[in-house]
Amino acid sequence: MPGLFGLMKIMKETSISQINIQSAMDIMANSLFHRRDYVLQTTISEVHGxxxxxxxxxxxxxxxxxxxxDVQVxxxxxxxxxxxxxxxxxxxGSVSLGNLQISAGEVLRKLEGYYSLVFVHHDFQSIILGVDRKGSEPMFYLEQNGFLFFAPEVKALLxxxxxxxxxxxxxxxLFLSCGHLLGDQTLVSSIKRLPGGCYLKVQENIIERESYWSFCPGEEVGQESEENLKxxxxxxxxxxVGRNLGSPDKTMIFLSGGLDSRGILAGAxxxxxxxxxxxxxxSWGIDENIPGSDAYIAKQISERFHLQHRFFQRKADKYSEVFAETNYLVDGLSDVAAFHPYEFTILKEVKEMxxxxxxxxxxxxxxxxxxxxxxxxxAKVGLRSIGGIHLYxxxxxxxxxxxWSEGGAAAMARVKSKIQGMEPNDAKDYVYFTHRLQTYLHSCAAYKQVLFEHRNVLLDDSILTFLRRVPWHLRLNKNLYEKAVLALYPPLNSIPFAENSGLEDWNGILKKESVLQSFMQEQLEDGNSGIWEYFDKQAVNSLFKKILSDQQVHSWSSSWGVWLRRKISGGIFSAFPRHSERIRAERFQSVISPYQALFRLLVLKNWHETFIEGKRKGS
Structure with missing residues (x-):
């Protein structure tokens, strides 16, 4: 995908003869070139490594x-x-080459936008790699044999x-239990992600990661009224919206039936x-005419305001092909390829338009x-380790x-140490931004960035700064944002919000004779995969058979009874919120849906065969 990539010598004693700079650059560029119309620019100094x-x-x-x-002089x-x-x-223009190592954080704090950048001292020995506050332009890095390699995709470093x-x-x-990783992780032990608000400082044989900005919601709450904040x-x-809309005739706005896209549409x-x-x-979904679905409500909005609207149907008939393509693009960094495999195909059609x-x-x-x-x-954000999950x-x-239980616990301990002493809802929003938005949601953005200039309007730096002054009770359930959107463009208030996503019931599809079921069975019966070093193939297949045999029986006990039980338990939980949240958090530590576990195994298997086994065979 588009972005910065490269390598640099970090150990003075390292001989530049150890690596062919031009060849390494060519290899990385080839890994990143997903479209013929990309523009490539390079700067190479073999003598400086x-x-x-x-x-x-x-x-x-x-x-x-x-x-x-230019750099040398x-x-x-x-x-x-x-x-x-x-x-x-x-x-x-004010960046001082002489004290860049000291001033880098100060300089980066003054920059706003969607970017990745590299500052280079004129002797090529002092270097800063930085990303914006959201980490929206991904940068991964690898230290190897006295060199630092970096790229916007893990596959280029592999x-x-x-x-x-x-x-x-x-x-x-973390991947198996959450479906995504933490903010600085990849699936490869030697490759790390540079989180938003951070930079790498390379000088005198040392690489250090430092933070220049952190998302701190509610940190500067004052006496401002709710009305003024709204x-x-x-x-x-x-x-x-005005800054990011670009040329309206060349810009596509993703429209759902929810609140988030409605705020963007209001501004537009x-x-x-x-x-x-x-x-x-x-918009997209399995059908545009499912009452109350995202696509159904989006259609109502488009008709009401005369938008140039398109709907695309998500299909599962070519699951294996589109799944593999998407998982390759996102480097297996989340389970998005398993649950949203057809989106990249839709986006390619949008690009062709x-x-x-x-x-x-x-x-x-x-x-x-x-x-x-x-x-x-x-628990509310969905972060946990694998240790307490009985199924695994x-x-x-x-x-x-x-x-993995020990490793996951160690990673989670670091997360817990960061939120120690925070107000719980401030901690929830901090963890969401740092470890879910920047990992799961950014992996969803990756295949969009392959095709488009991609902008998250609601993550503008001015908005992130503003949220430092908003108390948690106004952020709860997006309270303040919803009121601002409804006031921003009142005619939108006449249309209800969506009640369901209108997307696939993957658990139901898996249980029926389908392309997905056949593909899953084929993958789990594949005895040549290296993934079985880590998983018990017989136990996994037994789980799959159990899922297939656990068919829904449409009766009072499985439909009306389930609805009634949920209604009763929901009423009890509403009456005792503290008790209910404690119960939910405890249960979350040990329970996972069997089909979710299989889908994540499918992602991991494909990633392992593509990048780990493929790498070993190549070596």
Whole structure:
């Protein structure tokens, strides 16, 4: 995908003859070139053991690209991919090469936008790698044989990695239990992700990761009234949409029936002077006519405001092909390929229609539900280790279950230490931003970035800064954001919010004769896969058979009875919220749906065969 990639010598005693810089750059570029229309720019200095490249969309080349001579004579030293949300030339122009190691954090705090960048000292020995506050332009890195390699995709680093590649014993259990990783993890033990708000400092044989900014919701709460905060948020939403909309005829807005995309649409309608015909929107699902679904409500919105709207049907008839393609693009960093395999196919059709930019509604206005402890905060966001999940103790081989339980617990202990002492709902929103939005949701963005200039309007830096002043009770269930959206464009209030996603019932599809069921059976019967080093093949197949035999019986006990029990338990839980959250958090530590476990195993198996076994065979 587009972004910065390269390598640099970090150990003075390292001989530059150990590696062919040009060859390594070519290998990484080939791994990242998913489209023929990408633009490639490189700067290479073999004598200094340095190479850096930028892959861009044809209309998003960005600022001028420094040459090796520019860097050596101190003329220019900033390599950038992405764009700033305001003029930052004066900030970058003031970067002092002499004290860059000291001033890097201060400089990065002044920058706003969607970017990754590299600062290089004129002697090529002092280097800073940084990403924006959201980590929206991904950067992964690998230290190897006295060199630092970096790229926007893990596969590019695996392509130049020498020696044996090992799965990360702290990341694998998080993937299996949560469906995604923590903010700095990949599935490979030697490769890390640079989280949002962080930078790498490379100097004198040392690589250090430092933070220049952290998401701290509610940290600066004052005496401001709710009405004033709502009014300010309205203005910030309008300004962010205006900055990110680009050319409306070339920009596609993702539209659901929910609150997040409605805020973007409200700003876009104001920006277009209430002329919805200038705006392009898209939604998808299994059927546009499922009452109350995202696509159904999106259709109502588009008709009401005369939008140029498209609907695409998600299909499961080519599951194996589209699953493998998506999992390859996202490097197995989440389970998105298993549950949303057809989206990339849809997006390729959108690209063929001539669109260059997409606006998406990821946000951090407040994760749903009140919590009363840090344990409940982690459970609400969906973070846990594998150790307490009984199902995995049955299908993971004992040695690895022990190792992964310990590794996952160590990773979770670091997360817990970061939120110690926080108000529980502040902790919940911090963890959501740091470890779910930047991992799961960013992996969903990855295959969109392959095709488009991708912008998350609701994660504008001005909004993130504003949220420091918003108390948790106004963030609870997106309370303040919802009021701001409804006030921003009142005509939208006439249309209800969606009641269901209108997406696949994967558990039900798996139980029926289907392409998915056949593919799953084929994968689980594959005796040649290296994944069975970690999992008990017989136990996994027994679990699969149990799922198939556990057919729903449509009776009073399985439909009306289930509804009634949920209604009763919901009423009891509402009456005793503290008690209910404690019960939910405890239960969350040990329970996972069998089909979810199988889908995540499917992702892990495909990733292992593609990148680990493929790498070993190549070596």
């Amino acid at each position: 340095f190479g850096i490249g930028r892959i861009s969309h044809p209309l998003g080349k960005g600022p001028s690209w420094p040459s090796a001579y 101190g003329r220019r030293n900033v390599f950038l991919h992405g764009e700033f949300s305001k003029d930052c030339a004066h900030v970058l 392509a130049v990695c020498r020696g044996r590649v090992e799965p990360d014993p702290e990341a694998i259990p 009014g300010e948020l309205e203005e910030l939403l309008k300004e962010s 309608l104001l920006f277009s002077n209430n002329n919805g015909r200038l705006l392009n929107t898209v 001539g669109f260059d930019r997409v606006l998406r509604g990821d946000e951090t206005f407040g994760w749903h539900g009140n919590v009363y402890s840090s344990k409940e905060a982690l 103790s049955k299908i993971v081989r004992p040695k690895y279950f022990r190792d």
